[in-house]
Amino acid sequence: MDPKLHQTILLSSFKLIPFIFIAVFLLSTPSASQLSSDFYLFSCPNVERLVRNTVESASALDSTIPGKLLRLLFHDCLIEGCDASVLIQGKGTERSDPANKSLGGFYVVDSAKELLEVLCPGTVSCADILVLAARDAVELTGGPSVAVPLGRRDGLVSSASNVRPNMVDTSFSVDELAQRFTSKGLSMDDLVVLSGAHTVGSSHCDAFSERFKQSSNGTMVPVDTSLEKGYAKQLAETCRAGASATTMVDNDPSTPSLFDNQYYVNLLANRGLLHSDSVLVTDARTRRTVEAFSESQDAFFMSWAESFVKLSIIDVKTGDDGEIRFSCSSVNG
Incomplete structure (x- = not known):
């Protein structure tokens, strides 16, 4: 990515205003029940506004970003669940599988994560950032505003061998x-x-x-x-x-x-x-x-x-499962 473009996104995204949480979701599965719309109310209250500003800034520079972010979320949630495993780089990861080679928009999630690591270090998961970014991509292109529960943790496993058995193919009946x-x-x-x-x-x-x-x-x-x-x-x-x-x-x-x-x-x-x-x-x-x-x-x-x-809470990791990554493209350690 062009360093100047990256800098522009980071700077224009740093327009923080208080965010009012508007809904609390009651979820049925054990891990999903630990998610909440006010999960970051005290630990990182401006997270939703910051992610939205990042998506908005990137989309203003590249009109293909909303579609890419939405597709990125689908390819994440349908494999290991919504745990940001598709963001991990490296040989043999989900991201390396041919079915995921055409994915894009990674740098938008990375940009938001960099800012959040400055403001709220070690607090906000890449999985939550991706869900918020895809949610915002829909609203920014004229779609409905959706309140999503937060508190996902990032997965530790990302394997290309898991992609084909779980991904939807365009030739499907x-x-x-x-x-x-x-x-x-x-x-x-x-x-x-x-x-x-x-x-x-x-x-x-x-x-x-x-x-x-x-x-x-x-x-x-x-x-x-x-x-x-x-x-x-x-x-x-x-x-x-x-x-x-x-x-x-x-x-x-x-x-x-x-x-x-x-x-x-x-x-x-x-x-x-x-x-x-x-x-x-x-x-x-x-x-x-x-x-x-x-x-x-x-x-x-x-x-x-x-x-x-419902898509955003598929097989989420919460509590002691997974981790909060320092960088979305690699696991900690």
Whole structure:
């Protein structure tokens, strides 16, 4: 990262004001029950404001940050739980797995952590920072404000071998998606709600390459007939043979920078980018919810707030489990 950019984020993030906590969550699982919205009320009262300022400053300089932070949280919570294990660098870690090579936004979490280590040393976990950053990314792009419980501790284990058995693949069917979500304590409705994260962000062309094939003259031809023809043509031109491996496509072709319910409108118009998006309208168990959200953004936002909290407390570590890292990219010691 450019040192000047890093310095700009750090300085502009140091705008601290008192934060008023607005909700206390009552959680059912033993470890999650130790989380609280006022966990840092006395030990680091400005933590939420500082993280928000960091995300806001980074997003002003790079509009792709909100989508990256949201994706980063998903890739963290679905593996070892929400314990910041995806942030750890090194050979054989989650971060080194090919499925995580395209993740970004790490430096935003690192920047917030550096500031917090100055103000509240050894107090705020990287896991909590990541949850707050993803939460703020949604609100900053027009989504709902969500009160999240805090008090997570950072994990000590980060293994690439845990990624594939737990991560959701873009080629999954509804049954495969449901199985993966259910194994994490999430429902079918949570699946549809949290898939709405694709209303922001972007994907590499290879994330949906199975929906096309290369013809003899080098052009890309849709093999997935469920795609709307005009949209399929647009994708084929963007991801034509010879396109850069880093070529990206907006997840939402209509309002890519806004967190809204357009994702669901797109699905019903057969303009879902990923196979795992499109299948949500072909299965009666998920289509009804897609239709409901396409008609009411308020309904989507209300459901998002609930499902996001459920995502954020998957297999959390509290009490004596894990640690509070000094640096998000490595365990202590």
